[in-house]
Amino acid sequence: MKRAKKKIFADFIAQRGLKSTKQRDIILDSFLSSDRHLSIEELYLKLRAKHSNIGYATVYRTLKLFAEAGIAREMEFGDGQTRYEHVVEGEHHDHLVCTRCGSIEEFENQTIEDLQTQVAADRGFLIERHRLELYGVCGKCRS
Template sequence: MKHNNNHIREKEQFKKLFKQEHIDNFEERFKVFEVFLQTERHVTVSELLELLNENGYQLELSFVRDTLELMCRFGFAKKIQFEDGPVRYEHRHLGRHHDHMICTKCRNIIEFEDQRLENLQIQIAAAHGFHMLQHKMEIYGICSNCLKTRMHPMSLVMAKQGERLIIKDFTGGAGARMRLLTMGLRVGDELDVITSPGKGQMVIAVDCRRYVIGRGLAQKVLVEPREKSIYVVKRNEGRSDRSN
């Protein structure tokens, strides 16, 4: 019910502001706004156009883009872009702030709110004598669904940029193992994935030293997340709590 009330209020304000500012093609723009409100997704212009078509509205892509820009101008929408992904638009909820977690594997976007984080950021800004106007937090990682599909241990070529891993083993023949040892890599080393393009060389770091490694050789390095043991402990603790 609260969700519906918010939408009713948003529609009333949309009508008032767009008519007050004499924005042209009001009826068509209001259709765009209504369909935009119906989705909780972070949509691109093309995705919103597709939703409009599904609702029986035949509009031009440029018109939908222009309407979204007007919605951003009047505070009904917000333009966002995660890394090198496409420009997307989301609802702008007045009086509320949320942040995002972005899965680098499936590109799923998860919204979250945590007042503790909001309070902490205000405290940190105040401690530095800084007057904070706005902020955003984007956490990049791998969502729970994608984690379920991963092998443990896995090949280094499967790792994503930004991951922190532990080398568990080397596979392949003696030649490959010797090349890895000569580079300075050892089983048990903790490494950071600096860059991991879809093809070509990777850059990793071990003990503040950078290494460039081809994907063929990286295929022979088996790794696991550093935090895996922590997650296992927490999961086991959770099971024991429920069983008591």
């Protein structure tokens, strides 16, 4: 998966006439190695420890490029921060968002997917895309 996404990004950069840079490669590796929904700030702080020459603006612009290239998706969970998650072709998941600690858990449920499809079909509606986010308090915070 990593190799395919790197190829997609390299092709995207070339098509746009942009330079392939070491900094973009480092940011891409770090983003792809994360299994979390990262904010710009979180990724910047993660990178800063080893790569002090990578600035916040570079991380910001590079994440925007990842989204344009289709390898990342911008997500907003009501806390004022844009987060980025990996895009996996053909995969769909939804989110549980804790309103206390901010944790985000992905889940898949075929019954929910089938119900959404049925509700849309009953109304003659064709779904192009959708997003389900459930907000509440996670098990750790409830303990």
